[in-house]
Amino acid sequence: MTDSQLIREIKDGNVQLYDDLMRRYERKILAFIYHMLKSAQMDSLAEDLCNETFYKAYRSLHSFREVEATFSTWLYTIARNTVLSELRKNRNTSVSLDQSGLEPHAGTDAMPEMSALRNEKVSMVRNAINNLPEKQRSALILREYDQLDYQEIANILGQTVSSVKSLLFRARASVKLQLEPYFLDPISEEYEGMKQG
DSSP, X not given: OOHHHHHHHHHTTOGGGHXXXXXXXXXXXXXXXXXXXXXXXXXXXXXXXXXXXXXXXHHHXXXXXXXXXXXXXXXXXXXXXXXXXXXXXXXXXXXXXXXXXXXXXXXXXXXXXXHXXXXXXXHHHHHHHHTSOHHHHHHHIIIIISOOOHHHHHHHHTOOHHHHHHHHHHHHHHHHXXXXXXXXXXHHHHHHHXXXX
């Protein structure tokens, strides 16, 4: 059954189908919420916010209009607004990228040095993304991790497609600028110096 068919059935009173709709999106929405939160220590908060997102979606399903957005776009918007609302309530918590999307898998390297180096690089990338302004960070997460298209991101963020492209350009440029000192290739630096000298 498509999302549209499920939603139609749920609106017609077959509410047990909402579980099917939830299962279809639960992992994606939970991952998105994790990405919006600062640390992996917020696992239980992320799960609570995911549940709250689905509860809000269920309560408002009667007002959902497919002509205005796809169900997934509508759901991501609810998730984003739920997270931002929670973070505004608790100002001491900041929005950022969660470790789960970038966390290396423990024990995958035969050499601990390689694993430690990869963990350090992952941490640097995560910190660079965490330092982005909220809209740039959200746009980058939705595009790179959730693989949403520009129109879907625009709908979720309440922006135009060109604004989303601009947000993504600035986000990528900022992350690149923050990471350049750590990821410069020494061989290419020597090569550049030799070419100029």
